[in-house]
Amino acid sequence: MADLFVALIHCPVLDRNGRIVTSAITSLDIHDIARSSRTFGVRAFFVVHPIAAQREFAASLIEHWRIGYGRKFDGRRVEALDRVEIVAELDDAIASATRLAGARPLLVHTSARSEGGLDSNELRARLEAEEGPPLMAMLGTGFGMAPAMRERADLAMAPIRGVDNYNHLSVRAAASIILDRLRGR
Amino acid sequence: MADLFVALIHCPVLDRNGRIVTSAITSLDIHDIARSSRTFGVRAFFVVHPIAAQREFAASLIEHWRIGYGRKFDGRRVEALDRVEIVAELDDAIASATRLAGARPLLVHTSARSEGGLDSNELRARLEAEEGPPLMAMLGTGFGMAPAMRERADLAMAPIRGVDNYNHLSVRAAASIILDRLRGR
Numbered sequence: 001m002a003d004l005f006v007a008l009i010h011c012p013v014l015d016r017n018g019r020i021v022t023s024a025i026t027s028l029d030i031h032d033i034a035r036s037s038r039t040f041g042v043r044a045f046f047v048v049h050p051i052a053a054q055r056e057f058a059a060s061l062i063e064h065w066r067i068g069y070g071r072k073f074d075g076r077r078v079e080a081l082d083r084v085e086i087v088a089e090l091d092d093a094i095a096s097a098t099r100l101a102g103a104r105p106l107l108v109h110t111s112a113r114s115e116g117g118l119d120s121n122e123l124r125a126r127l128e129a130e131e132g133p134p135l136m137a138m139l140g141t142g143f144g145m146a147p148a149m150r151e152r153a154d155l156a157m158a159p160i161r162g163v164d165n166y167n168h169l170s171v172r173a174a175a176s177i178i179l180d181r182l183r184g185r
Numbered sequence: 186m187a188d189l190f191v192a193l194i195h196c197p198v199l200d201r202n203g204r205i206v207t208s209a210i211t212s213l214d215i216h217d218i219a220r221s222s223r224t225f226g227v228r229a230f231f232v233v234h235p236i237a238a239q240r241e242f243a244a245s246l247i248e249h250w251r252i253g254y255g256r257k258f259d260g261r262r263v264e265a266l267d268r269v270e271i272v273a274e275l276d277d278a279i280a281s282a283t284r285l286a287g288a289r290p291l292l293v294h295t296s297a298r299s300e301g302g303l304d305s306n307e308l309r310a311r312l313e314a315e316e317g318p319p320l321m322a323m324l325g326t327g328f329g330m331a332p333a334m335r336e337r338a339d340l341a342m343a344p345i346r347g348v349d350n351y352n353h354l355s356v357r358a359a360a361s362i363i364l365d366r367l368r369g370r
Contacts, residue, residue, distance in 0.1 A: 016259060028213055032355045041348030074201060076353040161370040163226030168261040169361065170217045176358035177365045184362070185346040 002127050003043040003101040004182060005136040006175065007093045008033060010049045012146035023142040025049055025058050030084060031077070032172040033139075038080040040179035043100055043134075046093035047086045058086045090138075090152060097136055105134035109153035110178060111144055112167045117156035120181035127182060137182075139175055187312045188228040188286040189367060190321040191360065192278045193218060195234045197331035208327040210234055210243050215269060216262070217357040218324075223265040225364035228285055228319075231278035232271045243271045275323075275337060282321055290319035294338035295363060296329055297352045302341035305366035312367060322363055326356055 008029060011022035030047060037045040049055050062081050065074070087093050090107075098104045108123065126132050138145065138153060150156065159167060160177055169177070193214060196207035215232060222230040232243050247266050250259070272278050275292075283289045293308065311317050323330065323338060335341065344352060345362055354362070 032358055035353050035355055036358045038351055039345075039347035039354055076351070079351065080353065160224075160365065162224035162364075163368055163370075166223055166261070166264065168220050168265065169224055170220055170357070172355070172357055173217055173221045173361035176354065176361050177369070179347075180345065180362045180365065183348055185348075 002129070002132040003097070003105070003134040004041065004127060005044055005046065005093070005097045005105055005134065006033065006037055006042050006179075007046040007048055007090060007136055007138050008171070009090070009138055009140050009145050009149060010054070012148060013140050013142035014144050014146055016143050018143075020146045021142060022050065025054050026141070027061050029141065029172055030058060030061060031080075033175045034080040034084050035077070036176040036179050037083055040183040042083065042179065044097060045084050046096070047084060048088070048090055048093055049086070050088055055086045055088065062086075093136065097134060101134040103133055105136040106154040107152060108135050108137045109145070109150045109156040110137055110139055110174070111150070111156070112159050112169065112174070113144060114150065114156060114159060117158035119158055120178070123155070123157060124182050137178055139171055139178075141171055187314070187317040188282070188290070188319040189226065189312060190229055190231065190278070190282045190290055190319065191218065191222055191227050191364075192231040192233055192275060192321055192323050193356070194275070194323055194325050194330050194334060195239070197333060198325050198327035199329055199331055201328055203328070205331045206327060207235065210239050211326070212246050214326065214357055215243060215246060216265075218360045219265040219269050220262070221361040221364050222268055225368040227268065227364065229282060230269050231281070232269060233273070233275055233278055234271070235273055240271045240273065247271075278321065282319060286319040288318055290321040291339040292337060293320050293322045294330070294335045294341040295322055295324055295359070296335070296341070297344050297354065297359070298329060299335065299341060299344060302343035304343055305363070308340070308342060309367050322367075324356055324360055324363075
């Protein structure tokens, strides 16, 4: 089975008015997506943010749980956070994933709004194929990644569909559904 | 297609040491599960809490978005919150769901730790069956519902499985996966 990675993108993303912005790191995104990542066997979960002060904030959150009181308080949470890496750029995530997996991961764009893209079953089959390349699912914060990020991706995943055209899941919820579709039993 | 409901249970639930407690309402649980519920066509999402002050807190959160600034700020969020009902007891949720659906819903227990239970595909088939009864998925906060709540349920859903025995999803993540499995396309 090929390695699966997750990259949570904070820049460039869209705000609710479609402007290109840098979003702030949200502590619950890190906790929830780390726990979902651990549950579904993600090799590493990259929190990608270009601003050093934001990365330091994220690191301090994780250190709280990794050492001392937090570790004693909830070992399961620590186990999830051990797979989190905080990096400045998507290229840093790719480099780290390449070292871990021994091959460069294919980047998979995810979006609530894009047209087309691969069905989750097709992506799952690629992950399960013998000697398939590792995959890295890119998740956008805010109101989704700016269009330029799609151009960075090697593949795109079709949007998650509910019962009608409403699709306004939190990134935490979308991440868990995507990982369940790719790796759940 | 039969109606689907969600009930988020705060009492009695377990804490990390297995003690039976009442958990506090978390604003992000309401927002995330409301958005997932709207996406997957849940008829109503019940936030169940026995303490009046907690219910008032939840109501104030929702009112912030339903009226005035919040409504203008993000209409999609309002549309999700319109399906939230705050009630004191599970029986209140059942009574309200029965009025909405025209039939009493079967209660479906969900848990990360229980043995057995129906596969999500089987529950999905029941929802899609002609003239099947409505279903209400019970979700536990804290470290899951106390055992007594399983006795209230008509059916149980098998735990979500990842790649090994680690299963420590947030209730927000678990809710979204369960709804995707029951109603996603």
